[in-house]
Amino acid sequence: EIVVTQSPATLSVSPGERASLSCRASQSVGINLAWYQQQPGQTPRLLIYDASSRATGTPARFSGSGSGTEFTLTISSLQSGDFAVYYCQQYKTGQMYTFGQGTKVEIK
Amino acid sequence: QLQLRESGSGLVKPSQTLSLTCAVSDASMNSPDFSWNWIRQPPGKGPECVGFIYWSGGTYYNPSLQSRVTIALDRSKNQFSLHVTSVIAADTAVYYCARGRGVWFGVMDVWGQGTPVTVSS
Numbered sequence: 001e002i003v004v005t006q007s008p009a010t011l012s013v014s015p016g017e018r019a020s021l022s023c024r025a026s027q028s029v030g031i032n033l034a035w036y037q038q039q040p041g042q043t044p045r046l047l048i049y050d051a052s053s054r055a056t057g058t059p060a061r062f063s064g065s066g067s068g069t070e071f072t073l074t075i076s077s078l079q080s081g082d083f084a085v086y087y088c089q090q091y092k093t094g095q096m097y098t099f100g101q102g103t104k105v106e107i108k
Numbered sequence: 109q110l111q112l113r114e115s116g117s118g119l120v121k122p123s124q125t126l127s128l129t130c131a132v133s134d135a136s137m138n139s140p141d142f143s144w145n146w147i148r149q150p151p152g153k154g155p156e157c158v159g160f161i162y163w164s165g166g167t168y169y170n171p172s173l174q175s176r177v178t179i180a181l182d183r184s185k186n187q188f189s190l191h192v193t194s195v196i197a198a199d200t201a202v203y204y205c206a207r208g209r210g211v212w213f214g215v216m217d218v219w220g221q222g223t224p225v226t227v228s229s
Binding site for chain 2: 089
């Protein structure tokens with residue numbers, strides 16, 4: 001099983017500031033990595049797939065980068081609706097897909 | 109716009125069987141481009157793959173659950189189902205159904221609203 005580790009567990013950011021979230025896979029997954037946003041009590045929502053492609057409806061302030069084992073989700077200027085928990089997920093061909101434990105982005 | 113909706117037992121006694129159904133609102137189930145997934149999220153934790161089924165009927169189950177899990181398609185009713193036998197407290201979670209697409213059908217682009225399941229006597 002590929003283990004996905006996210007850091008930090010909690011990120012405190014002021015509205016309008018930039019946030020960078022990290023995700024590390026225990027072995028190379030190429031670019032087979034997605035990011036999801038989950039608001040409290042809500043369903044996860046796909047933001048980014050294939051490491052850097054924005055899903056339909058994802059605002060341009062969200063960007064993904066990386067390949068292999070190291071990935072980053074960047075939110076260029078945090079808005080009120082962006083304070084949530086973010087999960088990364090690997091989906092390497094032939095392996096069970098696995099999610100990280102999440103990064104909570106909270107208001108500083 | 110595709111919608112998925114879970115239904116089923118919310119409270120299950122230990123050692124009994126958890127049964128859930130996911131209704132699919134459009135004809136996506138007839139396409140070979142998608143997989144149909146069950147994902148669970150224990151309280152305060154990240155999501156976890158339970159298993160999925162392809163258009164062809166082929167299945168994949170999380171190895172840690174494989175001996176207890178069955179996922180099936182019912183095209184006549186446009187739905188798919190999950191059965192987990194011999195449940196234990198660790199099976200307590202919110203259970204989501206989701207559509208998978210793309211590489212290895214691993215991108216979950218549409219999710220159901222989730223149904224909480226508690227295992228308790």
